[in-house]
Amino acid sequence: MTGGAAGRTAAVRARVPVRLGRAGGRSCELVTFRGLPDDGEHLACLVPPWDTPAPLVRLHSECLTGDVLGSARCDCGPQLEEALGMLAGQGGVLLYLRQEGRGIGLYNKLDAYLLQDGDTDTFEANRLLGRGADERDYGAAAVMLRTLGLRRVRLLTNNPDKEAQLLRHGVEVAECVPTGVHMTPGNAAYLEAKARSGHRLGDAGVRGACAGGVAVPANGRGGAV
Numbered sequence: 001m002t003g004g005a006a007g008r009t010a011a012v013r014a015r016v017p018v019r020l021g022r023a024g025g026r027s028c029e030l031v032t033f034r035g036l037p038d039d040g041e042h043l044a045c046l047v048p049p050w051d052t053p054a055p056l057v058r059l060h061s062e063c064l065t066g067d068v069l070g071s072a073r074c075d076c077g078p079q080l081e082e083a084l085g086m087l088a089g090q091g092g093v094l095l096y097l098r099q100e101g102r103g104i105g106l107y108n109k110l111d112a113y114l115l116q117d118g119d120t121d122t123f124e125a126n127r128l129l130g131r132g133a134d135e136r137d138y139g140a141a142a143v144m145l146r147t148l149g150l151r152r153v154r155l156l157t158n159n160p161d162k163e164a165q166l167l168r169h170g171v172e173v174a175e176c177v178p179t180g181v182h183m184t185p186g187n188a189a190y191l192e193a194k195a196r197s198g199h200r201l202g203d204a205g206v207r208g209a210c211a212g213g214v215a216v217p218a219n220g221r222g223g224a225v
């Protein structure tokens with residue numbers, strides 16, 4: 001166990017051979033943390049070389065349906081795949097944050113999906129459930145980075161809130177590297193809602209089944225996850 005640079009937080013490392021995206025096998029270190037501000041079981045995946053002046057860092061919010069089951073309702077699975085591929089190529093850090101459903105949890109997210117089968121968008125559905133539109137706090141992520149000795153990063157995201165919160169918590173964002181927009185008929189309405197709420201999707205390349213000018217159906221929501 002190594003003591004953290006961030007107060008009471010301590011980090012434990014385990015070396016694990018993993019498959020990083022489609023780029024094949026690499027060895028990386030998985031790091032767990034004790035004493036994070038939200039007591040979450042968040043995980044860091046260190047891909048060498050990661051201890052550089054401004055490494056590539058992805059803050060990935062857990063999405064069981066997208067990351068594990070390949071749900072077509074969101075873009076989380078392809079974004080995770082993309083991030084792992086980039087990390088395999090240039091090194092850096094993946095923080096896998098246990099913030100399922102933008103912080104409202106898996107069961108609530110599935111309830112929100114029921115509401116979204118009507119005209120309600122992804123953020124309004126949270127509010128109808130009595131929750132915040134986005135309850136994620138990245139204070140723990142900042143503590144994880146500082147515990148790893150990282151105070152300056154290149155952040156892989158289209159979400160300006162991640163950058164703002166890291167800055168507030170003492171981690172400088174040297175650059176925001178856009179993630180791709182992995183658009184399909186099933187997640188088009190979801191991505192449109194993200195763009196309306198301030199995600200910088202215009203800066204990112206549109207990929208997937210709806211890239212290249214293919215029309216996006218206004219009711220492009222799937223019934224399944």
Ligand SMILES: Nc1nc2c(ncn2[C@@H]2O[C@H](COP(=O)(O)OP(=O)(O)OP(=O)(O)O)[C@@H](O)[C@H]2O)c(=O)[nH]1
Pocket residue numbers: 059060061062063064073074075076079099100101102103104108109112113116122126156157158159162179194199
């Ligand atoms: N509440 C809720 N959460 C969702 C829904 N679809 C996906 N999520 C969660 O949203 C989180 C991902 O957030 P996004 O808004 O897609 O992307 P982001 O992380 O803010 O932004 P990027 O860094 O650019 O990828 C994950 O925790 C998913 O579980 C939904 O319809 N409702």
Ligand SMILES: [Zn+2]
Pocket residue numbers: 063065066067074075076077
């Ligand atoms: Zn998702």
